[in-house]
Amino acid sequence: MSKLRRQISANTANTAETKDLNAIKAKTGNVYESIAIIAKRANQINISLKEELHNKLEEFASHTDSLEEIHENKEQIEISRAYERMPNPALLATQEFFDDKIYYRKNEDDLFS
Helix, strand or coil, X not given: CCHHHHHHCCCCCCCCCCCCHHHHHHHHCCHHHHHHHHHHHHHHHHHHHHHHHHHHHHCCCCCCCCCCCCCXXXXXXXXXXXXXXXXXXXXXXXXXXXXXXXXXXXXXXXXXX
């Protein structure tokens, strides 16, 4: 099991739950900034999951177009189903945000002044 999948399977639910906007705002002082941080992390998680899935499924790829070689591969289906059952990257990113597992920094306005 990959490092990412172990992280994911730790304690994240597969269903969306409502979150208190004040709790989201409390982390950065701005709701929109918090949501932007969560969205960027969700995109990172999504890219990692896609790369990992494609690498695993590439092992089963057939480079010939013969109809005889195309058959149902149970291992490939199991891998795909396992990734389908995983929580949405946005849910994972939100959980990481509330658990303080995301590093972020603010750009200061007078950084180059």
